[in-house]
Amino acid sequence: MGTPRAERADAARNRQLLLATAREMVAEQGVENVTMDALADRAALGKGTVFRRFGTRAGIFHALLDDDERAFQERALSGPPPLGPGAGPVERLVAYGQARIGFLLEHYDIARAALDGSQPAPAGEGTISRVHIRMLLGQASLGAADLDMLAVQLTAALEGPFLLYLSASDPADAARHTGRMAQSWQDLVQRICRT
Amino acid sequence: MGTPRAERADAARNRQLLLATAREMVAEQGVENVTMDALADRAALGKGTVFRRFGTRAGIFHALLDDDERAFQERALSGPPPLGPGAGPVERLVAYGQARIGFLLEHYDIARAALDGSQPAPAGEGTISRVHIRMLLGQASLGAADLDMLAVQLTAALEGPFLLYLSASDPADAARHTGRMAQSWQDLVQRICRT
DNA sequence: CCAATAAACGGACTTCACCCCGCTTAGTAT
DNA sequence: ATACTAAGCGGGGTGAAGTCCGTTTATTGG
Numbered sequence: 161m162g163t164p165r166a167e168r169a170d171a172a173r174n175r176q177l178l179l180a181t182a183r184e185m186v187a188e189q190g191v192e193n194v195t196m197d198a199l200a201d202r203a204a205l206g207k208g209t210v211f212r213r214f215g216t217r218a219g220i221f222h223a224l225l226d227d228d229e230r231a232f233q234e235r236a237l238s239g240p241p242p243l244g245p246g247a248g249p250v251e252r253l254v255a256y257g258q259a260r261i262g263f264l265l266e267h268y269d270i271a272r273a274a275l276d277g278s279q280p281a282p283a284g285e286g287t288i289s290r291v292h293i294r295m296l297l298g299q300a301s302l303g304a305a306d307l308d309m310l311a312v313q314l315t316a317a318l319e320g321p322f323l324l325y326l327s328a329s330d331p332a333d334a335a336r337h338t339g340r341m342a343q344s345w346q347d348l349v350q351r352i353c354r355t
Numbered sequence: 356m357g358t359p360r361a362e363r364a365d366a367a368r369n370r371q372l373l374l375a376t377a378r379e380m381v382a383e384q385g386v387e388n389v390t391m392d393a394l395a396d397r398a399a400l401g402k403g404t405v406f407r408r409f410g411t412r413a414g415i416f417h418a419l420l421d422d423d424e425r426a427f428q429e430r431a432l433s434g435p436p437p438l439g440p441g442a443g444p445v446e447r448l449v450a451y452g453q454a455r456i457g458f459l460l461e462h463y464d465i466a467r468a469a470l471d472g473s474q475p476a477p478a479g480e481g482t483i484s485r486v487h488i489r490m491l492l493g494q495a496s497l498g499a500a501d502l503d504m505l506a507v508q509l510t511a512a513l514e515g516p517f518l519l520y521l522s523a524s525d526p527a528d529a530a531r532h533t534g535r536m537a538q539s540w541q542d543l544v545q546r547i548c549r550t
Numbered sequence: 551c552c553a554a555t556a557a558a559c560g561g562a563c564t565t566c567a568c569c570c571c572g573c574t575t576a577g578t579a580t
Numbered sequence: 581a582t583a584c585t586a587a588g589c590g591g592g593g594t595g596a597a598g599t600c601c602g603t604t605t606a607t608t609g610g
Contacts, residue, residue: 168557168606195596206560211598213558305546309532309539313512320511321504337504344504351500352546363576363587391567401590403570412567 175213177203179227182220191221191269218276225267225274232263233288249299250353256296257318257345260289261338264322275323290315300353314352318345370408372398374422377415386416386464413471420462420469427458428483444494445548451491452513452540455484459517460533470518485510495548509547513540 167175181203185194196217200207214220241247242255264271294311302310321341362370376398380389391412395402409415436442437450459466489506497505516536 165556165607170606171558174558196598197596200560206558207562207597208560208599209558215598217597305542306535306539309516309535310543312516313539313543316515317508317512320515321507340501340504344501344508347500348505348508348547352543360577360586365576366588369588390565392565395591402568402592403590404588406568407588410568 171213174203174205174209178205178210178213178220179223182224186224186270191273194220194273216276218274221270221274225270228267228270229263229288232259233292235259236288236292249296250349253293253296253300253349253353254346256289256292257349258342260318261322261342261345264319265335265338268322271323287315289319293318302353310352314349317348366408369398369400369404373400373405373408373415374418377419381419381465386468389415389468411471413469416465416469420465423462423465424458424483427454428487430454431483431487444491445544448488448491448495448544448548449541451484451487452544453537455513456517456533456537456540459514460530463517466518482510484514488513497548505547509544512543 178199182194182199185199185202196207196210199220200210203210210220214223236243236256236259238244242251243259245252247255290311293314294307297307297311297314321337373394377389377394380394380397391402391405394415395405398405405415409418431438431451431454433439437446438454439447442450485506488509489502492502492506492509516532
């Protein structure tokens, strides 16, 4: 009763199939050519199925990105310092931001496609970055600031330049600014966290 | 030769008509019911005309928002302190953020509709906020940081919580967090700008 | 193994953003 | 005035997202 019944086996299989197929299509033809019809056709499934599984076009890319983020999260949570535990919280914050910038650059188009002006929170409430940053802020001993909101602001400051401000042009353009973004992130974090 | 020839009179008239009509429709039926067809019909113009004028659906809302922002910008540039000139730069930064939060809340749905996963930078390079924040940062005497990038980060930290993180649910939900956002913005700015 | 049932499936259908291109008209030069 | 031309206009056409509902199938309890 509490459990809303697990996903049926065929459904799970199809989800995997669709994800794999989508990844192929992205690699071969670029994000913009992954249409719901084409994806359904290539996976030899009905269009209805695709929508049932992912709800929306953006949903597919969101799922794809989630996959990729799992490995990244692993490194941040239990990898070697300064990204993983073992370094001080501020040092880890800096390292996290720099790693995240690299990650976003690497997955630029999928991340962009996962965005969508519609209902579900684009990089929503439960983002990896927000949670991780919140955790590290808790370890740095700042004054009695509103750490939850600060985490949201910092996440925006970190990812915004990509998702909001540099999204106009192509990845190459974003790549050109990567160095400055990383440096500036370090400055920002250190300014905020100095006692 | 340098001037690409001014907009024709009838074109300008139609632009105004469309803007006014769009505003009516937003007021009466909400943003999501403003379709290009409906707008064209109601303004008694062809659909092609609408696209010629605004390029894209988001373009309409962008234009609408620009209008509203003009008044806001006026206050920030030459209104009474602490928002306008006369107060110190840090004080003005704080005031700007708080005013901007109010503005965004007030224009929530249009701002959201002006966004769009496509080419033109959503809140792009030339945003009012970015430019204004950049200016004030220049007046605060910070160390030799990368002020341009810092301005981008701060803009994201200010507007991101709306456009990126709270966009999931309805305005009422965002309104509930407004106070915390304003307070947190103040903290953030003061942390960054303290010598 | 069999019946029952809730989930999954497929694909036609609807709705909309955006494109295209032949026709019309405002501005301008003679 | 008149003729010329570039800008503007209209609205049918296209492609893709998302919905609906009748049909099929995995799962579970007997």
